[in-house]
Amino acid sequence: MFFSNYASAQTPDIFRLEYMLMPRNSAEAKLSRIKLVGNLPIKVRENDNIVLGVEYNRMAFNLRREEPFNDVVDETFHVADLNMAYIHQYNTDWRFVGVLTPRISSTLNRPLEKGDVSINATVGAIMDKPLADKPTRLVLGIAYNSTVALRIPLPVIYYEKRFHPNWTYVVGAPKSGMKYHFNDKHMLQTEFILDGYYVNLQSSIISSDSGLASSISTSVALATLGYQYTVAKNMFLYGYAGHTLFQDGVLRDKERNDIFTLNDEPSFYFRTGFRIGI
Numbered sequence: 001m002f003f004s005n006y007a008s009a010q011t012p013d014i015f016r017l018e019y020m021l022m023p024r025n026s027a028e029a030k031l032s033r034i035k036l037v038g039n040l041p042i043k044v045r046e047n048d049n050i051v052l053g054v055e056y057n058r059m060a061f062n063l064r065r066e067e068p069f070n071d072v073v074d075e076t077f078h079v080a081d082l083n084m085a086y087i088h089q090y091n092t093d094w095r096f097v098g099v100l101t102p103r104i105s106s107t108l109n110r111p112l113e114k115g116d117v118s119i120n121a122t123v124g125a126i127m128d129k130p131l132a133d134k135p136t137r138l139v140l141g142i143a144y145n146s147t148v149a150l151r152i153p154l155p156v157i158y159y160e161k162r163f164h165p166n167w168t169y170v171v172g173a174p175k176s177g178m179k180y181h182f183n184d185k186h187m188l189q190t191e192f193i194l195d196g197y198y199v200n201l202q203s204s205i206i207s208s209d210s211g212l213a214s215s216i217s218t219s220v221a222l223a224t225l226g227y228q229y230t231v232a233k234n235m236f237l238y239g240y241a242g243h244t245l246f247q248d249g250v251l252r253d254k255e256r257n258d259i260f261t262l263n264d265e266p267s268f269y270f271r272t273g274f275r276i277g278i
Contacts, residue, residue, distance in 0.1 A: 014039055018273030022244075028064045029249065029263035031218075033057055039083070041278065047090075053083035059197065061216075063262055073262060075216075077199040080104045081120075095126045097141070106200045115200035115214065118146040124156055135162045139172070185230045191240065193222040201251075213251035213259055221246040222269055234277040242269045 016037035024030040039053035056079070063073040085099040099122040106116035124141020141156035158172035168179040177191040196219040224242030231237055249263035 013037055013275045013277050016273060016275040018271065018275075020269070020271045022267040022269055024062075024064075025263070025265045025267040027263045027265035029265070029267070030062045031059060031267075033059045035273070037275075047088060049087045049089075051083070051085040051087060053081075053085070055079075055081040055083065057197075059199075075107055075201070077197070077216075078104065078106055078108050079197060079199065090125075093127050093129055095128070096124075097126060098123045105198060107202050109202045113200075113202060116202070120145045122156065135168075136160065187228045187230075189226050189228065189240075191222070191224045191226065191242070192245075193220075193224065195220045195222060211259060212253060214254050215252045215256065216249070216262070217252060218247070218249040218263070220244055220248075224269060224271070226271075236275050236277070237273075238275070239272040240270070243267070244269060 016035065018033075018035040018037075020031075020033040020035070022029075022031045034057070036056045037053070038055075039051055042050045042052065044050055057077075059077040059079070061073065061075050061077065080103065082102050083099060084101070085097060088096045090096055101120040101122075103118045103120060104112065104116055105118065106112070108116075120143070122141055122143040124139060127136070127138040129136045137158070137160040139156060139158035142153045143156050144153045156173070158170070158175075160168060160170045162168040162181075166181050168181070170177050170179070174194040175191055177189055180188045182188070196217065198215065198217040200215050201213060222242050222244055224240040226238060226240030228236050228238040244267045247264060247267060249261070250258045251260040251262060253259050
């Protein structure tokens with residue numbers, strides 16, 4: 001997440017406060033999230049920087065399902081990351097980046113246990129040409145996430161180009177889209193986003209049909225349309241609305257096998273926030 005945030009801007013945000021809502025859908029599921037991000041860049045050499053960052057997500061999930069199961073799941077999830085990044089300026093255009101991210105992902109009903117803590121890592125390179133006739137940014141990297149089912153390094157690819165004074169396109173994962181710049185103050189943006197989360201359940205849930213669940217995970221594909229307003233230099237207000245194209249929220253057992261589907265129905269999506277860049 002830190003690496004993709006870095007790709008979206010020349011440097012990480014100093015501060016971000018964001019609220020997201022997926023209202024109750026036909027599966028009787030509702031999810032809201034508050035995100036708080038802070039980063040502190042520290043120059044250590046002429047061409048090197050360390051960035052120390054924290055990101056906290058508080059998610060409130062509620063499921064109310066009628067007959068035949070009468071399932072009720074009402075949980076608060078906490079995902080907290082400590083990002084430690086080293087950035088080396090190789091030349092005018094290229095940076096090399098390494099990020100180590102200890103993560104706590106849990107319901108935190110009790111003191112921390114083994115399943116609550118994981119370590120993620122990313123290495124890669126960023127090419128940035130903001131002053132070119134057609135400003136361009138390219139990110140290539142490898143990321144390892146110990147909480148996903150497929151525990152192998154996965155590629156990170158991000159390409160952004162302002163091919164017209166008013167238009168920019170973005171191609172990559174977890175986000176692709178188009179931006180329309182009215183002027184320096186106002187911007188419209190379409191996005192296709194891959195998102196999701198994995199949380200350890202300290203107080204295990206007994207599902208109605210398959211026994212004991214020890215974790216919950218969700219994978220989502222979203223299409224959104226948003227607006228960003230530049231309040232002042234590097235200060236922005238933004239809001240997005242959209243709809244899921246795919247959603248799969250499941251309970252998992254200790255071996256991370258799917259044992260019960262919580263939510264696989266479409267949902268509306270709303271996100272708004274304030275951020276300060278560098």
